Amino acid sequence: MTLISVISCAHNEEEYVDRFLKSLLNSLKGFHYEIIFVADRCTDSTIRKVEKYSSYNIKILKKNWRKWRNSYAEALQFGFANSNGNLISIMDVDLIVPRHFFKVLVPKVKGRTASVAASIITYPDTLMNKIVFAWEKTYRIAPLGKRPYGAARIIQRVALERVGGFRDVFSTDTDLDLRLDRLGYESVVIPSIIVYHARRSSVRASVKRQVRLGRGRYMIGFGLIRTIGHSIFRLKPFILAGWLIERLQNPQKINPIH
Incomplete structure (x- = not known):
């Protein structure tokens, strides 16, 4: 079973x-x-x-x-x-x-x-x-x-x-x-x-989550253009902010897929 x-x-x-x-x-x-x-x-x-x-x-x-x-x-x-x-x-x-x-x-x-x-x-x-x-x-x-x-x-x-x-x-x-x-x-x-x-939900929690998701997108290899599109069409601007923060602070991706 x-x-x-x-x-x-x-x-x-x-x-x-x-x-x-x-x-x-x-x-x-x-x-x-x-x-x-x-x-x-x-x-x-x-x-x-x-x-x-x-x-x-x-x-x-x-x-x-x-x-x-x-x-x-x-x-x-x-x-x-x-x-x-x-x-x-x-x-x-x-x-x-x-x-x-x-x-x-x-x-x-x-x-x-x-x-x-x-x-x-x-x-x-x-x-x-x-x-x-x-x-x-x-x-x-x-x-x-x-x-x-x-x-x-x-x-x-x-x-x-x-x-x-x-x-x-x-x-x-x-x-x-x-x-x-x-x-x-x-x-x-x-x-x-x-x-x-x-x-x-709260505004603060939503922003924090978007930033983490943006960091994650950079870590696994999503590019800038695709992340911009995701931020625009999903109406989540802080995902882009998270991507940029991760790139500046930790530029080495973790075994990126793409």
Whole structure:
């Protein structure tokens, strides 16, 4: 029977843990699974809240160090190294997982299709989240195509092992998809399966995230012209700023794809 290893990484996510785990466990009903919960230098009540679900197959890994620039990618690799499943599911703790997520996506992860992702949409519960939710609708008309994005996906273990797991870059998901593509694998997104991103948005957080994504684009080898186009058509100007900052501060790319 197929074993699904769900890797969830958290740094002080006490606000989201309960809703996330309840939705995740509901979506895993009928599947053989293990949940690898990586508590990355947590100082709040995240771990105590996860421990309430000890009757389920949840393994808590405490990560009390940071050696990589991207501690999130480091936590993913730590979780992957301690997993056993032949399918690896990446699920962030600030997500709300739909009941049919695994039922629909698992059968599609086969052959050369190494990674299958759901659509991630901001949960429109606050004013700022509603603004971001409306903003995300512009993606439908941006001439950039639909690519897998974010942490709501299932990956073949054998493919993830072949590319060497996760790397110390900021655009973790894009980097993974590019390396899979280089080996002849396919990464797809299923638009009909929607996972809500429940984190409360703010202008400051949005700017910070865009800068990190821009840094990540430079690290994995995206050029200036393509990054300018992405910033314009996605209405994310600080991605370009992040690309330029990374180029000035750390001009050496990390084994670029392009």
